Amino acid sequence: MKIKHIQVFVCCPGRNFVTVKITTDSGVSGLGDATLNGREMAVVAYLEEHVAPCLVGRDPQSIEDIWQYLYKGAYWRRGPVTMAAIAAIDMALWDIKGKIAGLPVYQLLGGKSRKGVNLYAHANGESIEDTLDKAAELKDQGFKAIRLQSAIPGLPVTYGVLGDKKDYFELQGNRPLPPEEVWSTQKYFALIADLFAQARDKLGTDVHLLHDVHNRLTPIEAAKLGKILEPFDLLFLEDPCMAENQDSLSVVRTHATTPLAIGESYNTIHDCREMIQNRWIDYIRTAATHAGGITAMRRIADFASLFDVKTAPHGAPDLSPVCFAAHMHLDIWAPNFGIQEYVGEGNAESLQIFKHDIKVKDGMAFVGDAPGLGIEFDEKAAAKYPYNRSYLPVSRLEDGTVWHW
Ligand code: EZ4
Numbered sequence: 001m002k003i004k005h006i007q008v009f010v011c012c013p014g015r016n017f018v019t020v021k022i023t024t025d026s027g028v029s030g031l032g033d034a035t036l037n038g039r040e041m042a043v044v045a046y047l048e049e050h051v052a053p054c055l056v057g058r059d060p061q062s063i064e065d066i067w068q069y070l071y072k073g074a075y076w077r078r079g080p081v082t083m084a085a086i087a088a089i090d091m092a093l094w095d096i097k098g099k100i101a102g103l104p105v106y107q108l109l110g111g112k113s114r115k116g117v118n119l120y121a122h123a124n125g126e127s128i129e130d131t132l133d134k135a136a137e138l139k140d141q142g143f144k145a146i147r148l149q150s151a152i153p154g155l156p157v158t159y160g161v162l163g164d165k166k167d168y169f170e171l172q173g174n175r176p177l178p179p180e181e182v183w184s185t186q187k188y189f190a191l192i193a194d195l196f197a198q199a200r201d202k203l204g205t206d207v208h209l210l211h212d213v214h215n216r217l218t219p220i221e222a223a224k225l226g227k228i229l230e231p232f233d234l235l236f237l238e239d240p241c242m243a244e245n246q247d248s249l250s251v252v253r254t255h256a257t258t259p260l261a262i263g264e265s266y267n268t269i270h271d272c273r274e275m276i277q278n279r280w281i282d283y284i285r286t287a288a289t290h291a292g293g294i295t296a297m298r299r300i301a302d303f304a305s306l307f308d309v310k311t312a313p314h315g316a317p318d319l320s321p322v323c324f325a326a327h328m329h330l331d332i333w334a335p336n337f338g339i340q341e342y343v344g345e346g347n348a349e350s351l352q353i354f355k356h357d358i359k360v361k362d363g364m365a366f367v368g369d370a371p372g373l374g375i376e377f378d379e380k381a382a383a384k385y386p387y388n389r390s391y392l393p394v395s396r397l398e399d400g401t402v403w404h405w
């Protein structure tokens, strides 16, 4: 069997998604997600110009060899563009292998370790009250873990809160230049303990609570936050500080027992190796699309398991349903799986393009038994929603200094 051709599709059903389709000479095809939010076309060029020509004619069943060929063979290793391209090829090859074997990908990984995949949902509100009303609704729907984000009084827009009141999936549909947001650590600290104190009063103790700081704090501020939130027993605190220096997390660790989660923007196992082996984190949040595909995620999960670190893959709306499908197979298999981020099944346009057999009930996802990844891509439907240049926001402090978004 040989790889016959590789196609790259970009569509925008609210969010831009880059989808790779590998077709073999036997007619079997596979899908991969190569979406890098705000830098989509760089990955498209990398795939079309530099990757696809090298793979045509190769055996699609040699997943490991192709991964190593693209990673070691390029000389230029790592980085988000390279790793998103490798990831998409890798996912598509796992999809093909499953279809050839007549088995879902989780069976190829070693089979199910659990009945279903625990999810955490998002409650984002314009005030503490609004956030907690939304959280109560999610709890009623059966979610057992909920991320709380609330608008910060005195700031025009807050991370995670939909200031323009649009549907989450359409939030970045049309941002031809990066929007700018204002951040104040002081105003954030004036709100955050109240959010979680009131959450425990209203929601009780039989629900897991989570929170995403989105890299806004310095290590010692993050340590202070971890300590303040200890009484409210979070499942985890996500991205408490930007950890380009991995030992930033050791500062947080020294002062707080609030569990820590990080990794959604990491590209390789090397980006998180020190924080895992030093037990500075509790959950590793790498995504199949951004960390090199299923092959790389399996390696990270196994490495993390040696140090009691669980997996909690990123599940933002800018990862395509193809990535979500890949995560389902990894989550149901990984012996050290923790929890999966979940923002809903997508808008109507996206559901026209991506068809899958994942079912969500009572805060848990159930992966189907279709061979491969169990996801289909409708090229005609995708063509109705062409690429739309769009960016993630940029953050500034109140004095105008560029800050971490
Ligand atoms: O940073 O969607 O957990 N989710 C998040 C999101 C992501 C953006 C970019 O992928 O933190 O806001």
Ligand code: CO
Pocket (backbone or CB within 6 Å): 212, 214, 238, 239, 264
């Ligand atoms: Co996050």
